Amino acid sequence: xxxxxxxxxxxxxxxxxxxxxxxxxxxxxxxxxxxxxxxxxxxxxxxxxxxxxxxxxxxxxxxxxxxxxxxxxxxxxxxxxxxxxxxxxxxxxxxxxxxxxxxxxxxxxxxxxxxxxxxxxxxxxxxxxxxxxxxxxxxxxxxxxxxxxxxxxxxxxxxxxxxxxxxxxxxxxxxxxxxxxxxxxxxxxxxxxxxxxxxxxxxxxxxxxxxxxxxxxxxxxxxxxxxxxxxxxxxxxxxxxxxxxxxxxxxxxxxxxxxxxx
Numbered sequence: 001x002x003x004x005x006x007x008x009x010x011x012x013x014x015x016x017x018x019x020x021x022x023x024x025x026x027x028x029x030x031x032x033x034x035x036x037x038x039x040x041x042x043x044x045x046x047x048x049x050x051x052x053x054x055x056x057x058x059x060x061x062x063x064x065x066x067x068x069x070x071x072x073x074x075x076x077x078x079x080x081x082x083x084x085x086x087x088x089x090x091x092x093x094x095x096x097x098x099x100x101x102x103x104x105x106x107x108x109x110x111x112x113x114x115x116x117x118x119x120x121x122x123x124x125x126x127x128x129x130x131x132x133x134x135x136x137x138x139x140x141x142x143x144x145x146x147x148x149x150x151x152x153x154x155x156x157x158x159x160x161x162x163x164x165x166x167x168x169x170x171x172x173x174x175x176x177x178x179x180x181x182x183x184x185x186x187x188x189x190x191x192x193x194x195x196x197x198x199x200x201x202x203x204x205x206x207x208x209x210x211x212x213x214x215x216x217x218x219x220x221x222x223x224x225x226x227x228x229x230x231x232x233x234x235x236x237x238x239x240x241x242x243x244x245x246x247x248x249x250x251x252x253x254x255x256x257x258x259x260x261x262x
Contacts (some may be wrong), residue, residue, distance in 0.1 A: 028224030097140025151179030182220025
């Protein structure tokens with residue numbers, strides 16, 4: 001019985017885990033995602049690619065903390081399997097005033113002023129986005145640097161949890177202008193693409209997406225968001241749980257015997 005339940009769970013889970021069909025309209029992009037190792041995440045770059053496809057994302061920026069090799073690895077894998085666009089990126093990570101460098105091919109040094117960081121990003125043809133710019137980071141943002149930004153994050157999981165963070169990030173964006181970005185800042189907790197950006201681009205290439213962000217044709221939204229789990233997915237989860245319970249508490253096991261005698 002227990003093995004039959006697990007088999008049912010495996011079959012139903014596989015069927016319901018197929019990639020989502022392509023949607024029309026704006027591209028669904030998560031511009032701030034971290035991969036294992038070195039960026040406090042549990043998913044490797046290739047796992048990020050697969051999960052991005054499951055979550056209905058057209059593109060994802062894998063942004064290592066002060067490195068770009070994770071994004072480049074994910075890009076290689078995604079091209080190999082025909083997956084979503086992976087934008088080679090870096091989260092330039094000084095103690096405060098983090099910046100997402102989109103579309104770069106060389107690591108940007110974090111140990112310099114925000115203005116110098118942005119200049120380096122732009123010299124590579126990249127796009128500079130202020131990451132989670134809450135008030136505690138504003139001392140890193142003089143007007144000279146703010147004017148050079150291409151946009152800033154206005155929605156993140158932190159904005160759902162902290163009203164002050166949501167207000168401060170919106171206030172910062174009023175200074176910046178440009179593209180309003182929603183991103184998940186994925187570190188394993190919470191789904192990839194939980195908050196995302198809808199981008200009006202001519203196609204799903206990196207060049208077209210960056211062009212659209214520079215032009216401000218981007219805003220947080222629900223584009224490509226997966227539907228809630230259907231009946232088959234729920235049955236799969238229940239069958240798997242029951243099967244595991246029966247295995248752990250099978251008659252004759254030590255754990256089962258201890259509970260039976262107590």
